[in-house]
Amino acid sequence: MGKLFGAEIMKDQIGFGIIGCGQVSRVGHGPAISADSRAMLVAVVDPDADNRASFARRFKVSHAYKNHKEMFAKERLDAVIIATPPWLHREIFEDCISASVHILCEKPLATTHADSRRMIELAEGHDKIVQICHSKRFETGFQRIKEWCDQGTLGRIYQISIAWHYYIPDFSRGFLRKGLDLFKKAGIDFEKKYGAWRYFDLRAGGGDFFDHGPHYIDLMRFFFGEIESIYCKTGFSYPGRKFEDQAIATFTLSNGALAVMEKSNLAMGRPDGFERGTIHAEKAKVRFEAFQEYQHRPMKLGIYKVPNIIPDIYTPVCLPRGIHNTLYFRQMTHFIDRMTGEDSLTRNFGGKWAADIRDAAIAVAWTLAAYQSSKEGREIRRKELFIDMHTASQSKGSPASP
DSSP states (O other), rough: EEEEETTEOSSOOOHHHEESHHHHIIIHHHHHTTTTEEEEEEEEEHHHHSHHHHHHHHHOOSEESHHHHHHHHOOSSSEEEOOSSSGGGHHHHHHHHHHEEEEEESOOOOOHHHHHHHHHHHHOOOOEEEEEEEEGSSHHHHHHHHHHHHHTTTTTEEEEEEEEOBBBOOOHHHHHHHHHHHHHHHOOOOOHHTTTHHHHHHHHHHHSSHHHHHHHHHHHHHHHHOEEEEEEEEEETTTTTTSSEEOOOOOHHHHSSEEEEEEEBBBSSOOEEEEEEEESSOOOOOEEEOOOOOGGOOOOOEEEGGGGTTTTEEEEEOOSSSSGGGGHHHHHHHHHHHHHTOOOSSSSSSOOSSSHHHHHHHHHHHHHHHHHHHHSSSSSEGGGGSSSSSTTOOOTTTTOOO
16 A cells, blocks of 8 residues: 555555445445445444345355444454434444544534534544535536636626425325335335425424535535525424424625525425526526436536527536436545545546535534524624634545545
C-alpha cells in the first residue's frame, strides 16, 4: 500500500461491509459494489433476519450478522457503508472509526447537532476516507450544471426553484390499510420495504423534508456557495403521522440569489413522484427533471439561452445512459477511486467532488434550521447555526479529497 494525501492506497481487492440491508443498499450500494471488480462484498449487517438473509442470498455474501459489533469482531474489512436510519449513524460511525476502515455514510448524517458535532470530532482524527452519500453530486445532469456554474456559462445566478413531491395518502386506515395488511399476510411488507418509519418514528428527526431536503441544500452549496438564511413553513394533514406532510423553504444565498424548495407528500400523481427544478441566471436558464434513484434513469436536462427566445424551446442536453452512469454507481466508483488512487470518472470542474463530514453536518444544520424557522415563525441566519461555515471544506477527516 502507498499513501494518497494521508490515506492508504489500496492495491488489492477492497473488502466491503454494509450495515443496513434496506432499499438503498439493495438497489444502490449492493449492485454498485458488485459491478466494480476492485471491490468485494464480504459481510452485511441487519437486525431483521429476513432482510439480511435475502440480501446475502441476492449478492452472494457469505457472512451476515445481526449487529455490526459482531461483524467487526469477526471480519477484516477495508471499507464500510453505513445505511441505517440516521439516528443510529453516530454510534455505528464511532465503531467504524475504532475499526480503522474507510467510511461511506448515508445522509442525513445525523438527527441532532450533538451527533453531527461528535461525528466531526471523530472524523478529524481518522486517517481513512470519510465520504457522505450526498449522491446527487454524482448524477450526470447535476455534474453538467456544476460545470456550467464553474465555467461561467450561466453567469450570475438569480433564482432557483425546486419542487420534489410524492403522493403518499393516509395508509393508516381505510381500504389502503386493509390492502397493506393483506399483502403483509402474503409475505409482502411494503411498509418495511419503503421505510414507513420515516412517518411514524420520532427518532427519525423530521419528515420528508428532513430525509430529502439535505440533497438540495447540499447541491445549492456545491453549485453556488454558502447559504445565508432560511425561512420555512410546514404543514400537517394526517394526524397519525409524527411529522410534516409538506414544507416550503426559501433560501438566501451568499451570491445574492434566492431559492425556493417545495417538498410534499400530498401532490397527487405517479407513485414514484416528481422532482423538477429551474435555475434562472444572467446568461441562460436551466430546467431539469430527476427521476427516483431506484429507477436508474438519467435525468432530463435543458438549457435556454438568448437564441432560444425566438423558438421558445429549451435545448436538450444528451446525458449518458446505462446503469453504470447512474448516481449510485458513479458515487461508488469515486469512493473506490479515492481508495486506489485512480480517477475513473471524467469531470470539467476543480476541487473536491464528494461531500465530506462537514458538508453533511451543514446540510443537517440547515434542515434543522428549517424546522426551527417554521416553529418560531422567523428567518434563521447562518450565524445562528452551530457550525462555522467557512471551515466547511477543510475537514481533516477526508484526507484524499479529490
